Structures are given as structure tokens and as C-alpha cells.
Amino acid sequence: MLFDVTILGSNAAIPAHNRYPSAQVLNYNGNCFLIDCGEGAQFRMNHFGIKRARLDNIFISHLHGDHYYGLIGLLTSFNLNWREHALNIYGPAGLEEIIHVHLKHSQTELRFKINFHHLTADEPKIVYEDLMLTAETIVLSHRLPTTGFLFKEKKNLRKIIAEKITEYNIPHHLINDIKSGDDFIDEKGNVISNKELTLDPLPPRSYAYCSDTVYTENFVDQIKGVNTLYHEATFIHEHEPRALETFHTTSKQAAKVAKAANAGKLLLGHFSARYENLNLLLEEAREIFAESYLAEEGKIFSI
Amino acid sequence: MLFDVTILGSNAAIPAHNRYPSAQVLNYNGNCFLIDCGEGAQFRMNHFGIKRARLDNIFISHLHGDHYYGLIGLLTSFNLNWREHALNIYGPAGLEEIIHVHLKHSQTELRFKINFHHLTADEPKIVYEDLMLTAETIVLSHRLPTTGFLFKEKKNLRKIIAEKITEYNIPHHLINDIKSGDDFIDEKGNVISNKELTLDPLPPRSYAYCSDTVYTENFVDQIKGVNTLYHEATFIHEHEPRALETFHTTSKQAAKVAKAANAGKLLLGHFSARYENLNLLLEEAREIFAESYLAEEGKIFSI
Numbered sequence: 001m002l003f004d005v006t007i008l009g010s011n012a013a014i015p016a017h018n019r020y021p022s023a024q025v026l027n028y029n030g031n032c033f034l035i036d037c038g039e040g041a042q043f044r045m046n047h048f049g050i051k052r053a054r055l056d057n058i059f060i061s062h063l064h065g066d067h068y069y070g071l072i073g074l075l076t077s078f079n080l081n082w083r084e085h086a087l088n089i090y091g092p093a094g095l096e097e098i099i100h101v102h103l104k105h106s107q108t109e110l111r112f113k114i115n116f117h118h119l120t121a122d123e124p125k126i127v128y129e130d131l132m133l134t135a136e137t138i139v140l141s142h143r144l145p146t147t148g149f150l151f152k153e154k155k156n157l158r159k160i161i162a163e164k165i166t167e168y169n170i171p172h173h174l175i176n177d178i179k180s181g182d183d184f185i186d187e188k189g190n191v192i193s194n195k196e197l198t199l200d201p202l203p204p205r206s207y208a209y210c211s212d213t214v215y216t217e218n219f220v221d222q223i224k225g226v227n228t229l230y231h232e233a234t235f236i237h238e239h240e241p242r243a244l245e246t247f248h249t250t251s252k253q254a255a256k257v258a259k260a261a262n263a264g265k266l267l268l269g270h271f272s273a274r275y276e277n278l279n280l281l282l283e284e285a286r287e288i289f290a291e292s293y294l295a296e297e298g299k300i301f302s303i
Numbered sequence: 304m305l306f307d308v309t310i311l312g313s314n315a316a317i318p319a320h321n322r323y324p325s326a327q328v329l330n331y332n333g334n335c336f337l338i339d340c341g342e343g344a345q346f347r348m349n350h351f352g353i354k355r356a357r358l359d360n361i362f363i364s365h366l367h368g369d370h371y372y373g374l375i376g377l378l379t380s381f382n383l384n385w386r387e388h389a390l391n392i393y394g395p396a397g398l399e400e401i402i403h404v405h406l407k408h409s410q411t412e413l414r415f416k417i418n419f420h421h422l423t424a425d426e427p428k429i430v431y432e433d434l435m436l437t438a439e440t441i442v443l444s445h446r447l448p449t450t451g452f453l454f455k456e457k458k459n460l461r462k463i464i465a466e467k468i469t470e471y472n473i474p475h476h477l478i479n480d481i482k483s484g485d486d487f488i489d490e491k492g493n494v495i496s497n498k499e500l501t502l503d504p505l506p507p508r509s510y511a512y513c514s515d516t517v518y519t520e521n522f523v524d525q526i527k528g529v530n531t532l533y534h535e536a537t538f539i540h541e542h543e544p545r546a547l548e549t550f551h552t553t554s555k556q557a558a559k560v561a562k563a564a565n566a567g568k569l570l571l572g573h574f575s576a577r578y579e580n581l582n583l584l585l586e587e588a589r590e591i592f593a594e595s596y597l598a599e600e601g602k603i604f605s606i
């Protein structure tokens with residue numbers, strides 16, 4: 001199953017260096033999730049060939065503008081493109097009022113329904129679930145109530161060994177039970193253990209999005225073993241006091257979180273306008289956590 | 304005096320072809336006016352090297368998103384850049400509520416004052432005046448109350464002929480009176496007529512911005528003789544029924560307005576997403592009004 005993330009925006013709030021504010025698209029086998037939606041996110045989707053129409057679920061971490069100012073434009077474009085199927089928006093309750101006020105003044109009645117899922121930043125909650133995935137909130141520590149998001153594959157089924165189906169003449173209707181862990185009992189009453197018939201499944205994959213937050217390891221247990229962690233890394237180490245003051249993180253601190261969580265890899269983003277060149281951010285993270293990468297715009301990371 | 308306009312955005316509402324929605328910067332000798340502010344306008348300003356800090360007056364024509372969704376991001380950037388001097392916003396009253404709701408949910412108190420000038424689309428009014436210029440509203444016909452804007456230089460002073468100052472020994476403190484039309488009386492009581500001392504001034508220049516509107520010549524008398532007319536030209540002639548239905552204009556109709564107004568030149572903009580190539584829009588306008596140009600992004604037109 002395809003499971004990757006495309007970076008649409010990598011910059012912090014003050015526009016600079018042709019970087020866009022936070023937005024990314026998580027693609028699970030064609031089902032696309034928009035995570036944050038800074039100004040211009042819809043232009044970036046056009047630019048990187050991601051179809052707006054594939055989005056049914058939008059997750060907004062908090063109500064600082066660089067994380068959601070692109071949302072109203074995206075909704076307007078959906079409407080102008082005659083979208084009729086419902087859209088789910090997961091975010092702070094205030095989003096609903098903001099969108100409502102825009103629509104009121106443009107005298108717009110949307111052709112599609114928006115299901116608002118009001119998120120709070122008090123404790124982790126599963127807020128989305130389908131056959132393959134769940135998404136749960138991560139409680140972050142920022143100036144406004146802010147949630148990250150953890151997307152997890154559900155436990156995969158065991159892999160049945162094709163030759164065993166023939167060898168034991170296993171009927172088709174029992175295959176899913178065996179994949180789920182059942183033993184097989186043949187016509188003569190012999191019990192063939194599940195272990196003989198199947199291989200361990202691939203471990204479920206997961207993606208954690210953590211922006212914006214001051215350095216904290218409070219949520220590390222929740223994301224333990226995550227395959228890919230996106231963590232904000234607004235500042236270099238030298239500017240750690242500024243990070244603390246503004247409730248942001250340095251890339252070193254992000255790397256500490258990745259290490260503590262035993263993450264597979266770390267994506268760094270939400271870069272301050274003061275850095276045109278991002279190499280130092282990356283180098284400082286790699287001193288602590290080798291599998292660190294810059295979440296630069298247009299890059300696609302496989303989970 | 305420098306008097307030019309830089310096009311930041313040229314597209315209608317649905318994002319396409321890497322074009323941005325409506326926004327332009329009128330520069331009068333360094334005093335910059337932002338006219339409409341579609342999503343991404345602040346990024347375009349960065350891209351074209353226009354300093355945000357030079358803006359003290361922002362004019363918004365109406366509350367369709369492609370004309371103002373970039374405003375809240377721009378205000379946020381002002382604030383993050385420690386702007387402290389007041390900003391004037393001229394636009395429909397609803398803007399104030401929209402901005403207020405955004406600021407409320409991000410718990411932001413701006414460091415600078417916004418003076419809101421609530422515009423109505425019932426009759427033309429002078430809404431801005433300084434030593435050199437006035438700006439007045441133009442009543443347009445669109446689905447929402449919409450005003451265009453006419454920027455006019457004040458009447459220029461007459462040009463004094465340098466040699467005459469020496470010849471008649473004109474004292475310095477009388478120069479401005481003579482530029483304003485006074486005769487000169489020398490020490491012996493001889494009257495030297497103003498006509499002998501001065502040349503006609505350059506005629507005052509003007510710029511009219513007309514977007515969005517259905518085809519109408521209702522405002523032609525107001526903009527008669529305008530040096531440069533920006534007029535929306537959303538559609539080609541073949542799509543005139545669609546223009547009527549959506550309260551927009553074809554480029555031919557825009558050219559008719561320019562001709563009726565005896566404009567110096569016509570800038571066409573607000574292009575529908577359906578046209579990647581804009582040549583036909585331009586050709587159709589030029590059949591009627593030769594001095595027609597595409598208001599493409601990054602272009603600077605001298606008024």
C-alpha cells in the first residue's frame with residue numbers, strides 16, 4: 001500500500017525565500033489527507049500535481065494563520081468546481097466561525113456539506129478511522145491550543161503461504177480466518193497450526209505530525225516507534241532562547257524527540273524566515289539523530 | 304513623478320496556470336497603494352521586490368475571496384514584522400468583522416491601528432486624498448456590492464520658465480504664486496502677465512481600476528480621458544453568455560468601455576481559469592481598442 005507525504009509548505013509565519021507556510025498531503029493508497037493549510041496551499045497542490053478533489057479530510061493543528069489561512073480559498077475552489085460530496089474538517093472549534101463569517105459576507109452557500117470535528121488539546125483522542133487507518137491527536141505545547149496528528153495503519157493480517165493452500169486443500173472461505181490467526185482443521189480432523197500456514201505480517205506503519213510546539217517529550221510514549229516523524233524545527237541551536245520564548249523548537253530538540261521516540265526518520269520543517277540556507281538546521285539535527293531530513297517543498301517522503 | 308502599477312495577480316477565482324488572484328500595487332512616487340489582495344499577494348510582493356512596509360493604504364473592491372483572501376496574511380506579516388504605524392483599509396464593512404474574527408481566534412492584538420473606511424457601492428465618493436492625489440470609488444455592477452477605484456493626480460502647477468526669473472529678477476518667495484497662475488508686478492509697478500512667465504502644466508494623470516463587473520458604461524463619464532484603465536476581461540467573446548450570467552465582462556466589452564472613456568491604454572485582467580493562452584483575449588480587445596495590453600503578473604505599466 002502506498003503511504004507517503006508530500007510537503008507543500010515548509011516555512012514559519014513570516015513569508016521568505018519563496019517558501020510557503022505549513023501544509024502537507026498524506027497519501028494512503030490514494031486517500032489523501034491535508035494536514036494544515038497555510039496560505040497558498042491550493043496553489044502548491046496545483047504546482048505539484050495533487051488533485052484537490054481527492055481530499056475528503058483536512059486536519060488543522062491550531063489557529064495561527066500560517067497553518068490555516070489557505071483553507072477558506074481551498075473551500076471556495078471546491079465550491080467553484082462544483083464539489084458536492086461532504087468534507088471533514090478536524091480542527092479547533094473557532095475554524096467553524098471563521099469559515100462561517102467569510103461565507104456570510106460573500107453570500108455563499110456551499111454546494112457541499114462540511115462536517116466540523118472540533119478538536120481539543122487536552123488529551124490524545126482518535127478522531128478519524130477507516131478500514132485501514134486511524135488518526136489520533138497529539139497534545140502539543142504552544143501559545144494556542146495545538147494538536148499534532150498520529151496516523152497509524154491498523155494491524156495488518158498475517159501473510160498466508162500460497163503453497164500451503166494447495167498442500168492442505170484449504171477452502172477459499174477460510175483464508176481470511178487463517179490470515180487473522182486461526183488454525184486450520186482438515187477433513188480428517190487434523191489441526192494444522194497457524195504458524196505453519198502463515199508468515200508474520202508487515203508491522204503497521206505510522207506517521208506523526210508535530211507542529212507547532214515548544215520542546216517537550218510529553219507525547220513520546222504515544223508515538224514510540226513511529227516510522228516517520230515530522231517535527232517543527234523553527235530555529236538553530238544558537239537561537240534556543242528565542243525558541244523557548246516563542247514556544248517553538250530547535251532542530252536539535254526535534255532530533256532529541258525523534259531519538260527518544262525511536263522514530264524511523266525525522267522530517268524537519270517550519271523554518272524561520274531568518275534562515276535562507278537550511279544546512280545548519282539539518283547538520284545540528286543529524287548530530288543527534290542521523291536519519292533527519294529537511295521537509296522541503298515538493299519532496300515526497302515514503303512512510 | 305513616478306506613477307506606475309505592478310500586477311501581482313491576474314487570475315479569476317479558480318486557481319490555474321500558476322496565475323494568482325487579483326492584486327496590484329500602484330506606486331505614486333514611492334507612496335504605494337495595494338488594490339485588491341487575493342490569496343498569495345504578499346508572496347508576489349516578495350517575489351517582485353515590493354516592500355510590504357511601504358503600504359499604508361489598501362483598497363478592496365468587494366468580498367469575493369479572490370479579491371481579499373490574502374489580506375489577513377498580509378496583516379499578520381505586518382504584525383510579526385513589528386509594524387507600528389497605522390494602516391488604512393478601504394473596503395466593504397464586512398471586512399472589519401472578518402479580520403476581527405481571525406484575530407480573536409489567534410488571540411492576536413495588532414501592534415498597529417487599522418483605520419477602516421467602509422465603502423458603499425451606491426455612488427462615487429472621494430475616499431482618499433493627499434497633497435498629490437485623490438482616490439474615488441467607481442460604482443460597478445457585480446453579484447456583490449463592488450467598487451472600482453479612480454486615482455487622480457491633482458491639477459499640476461504651471462511650469463515657470465527659468466530664464467524669466469533672472470530676466471525680471473523675480474524673488475524666490477513669489478515663485479509658487481506664479482506657478483499657481485498669478486501675474487508678477489516688478490519694483491516699478493509693471494505687470495508681467497503669467498502667460499509670459501509660465502508654460503502649461505502637464506495634464507494630471509489618472510488610473511482607473513474596474514474589477515469585477517458585468518459590462519456597463521454607467522461609469523464612463525466619471526473616467527473620461529483616464530490615462531490607464533484596468534478593466535476585468537474574464538472571458539473571450541464566444542463566452543459572452545457566461546460573462547453575463549456571472550456578472551463578468553469579455554475582453555471585447557472591456558475594450559468598448561476603454562473606447563467610450565477615451566482611455567490612453569487598457570489593461571486586461573481577471574482571466575478565467577479556462578484560458579491558459581490569453582492571446583485571443585488580447586486580439587479581440589485590440590480589434591476595438593488598439594492600446595490594449597494583458598495585465599500579466601510582474602508587468603509594470605507606467606500610467
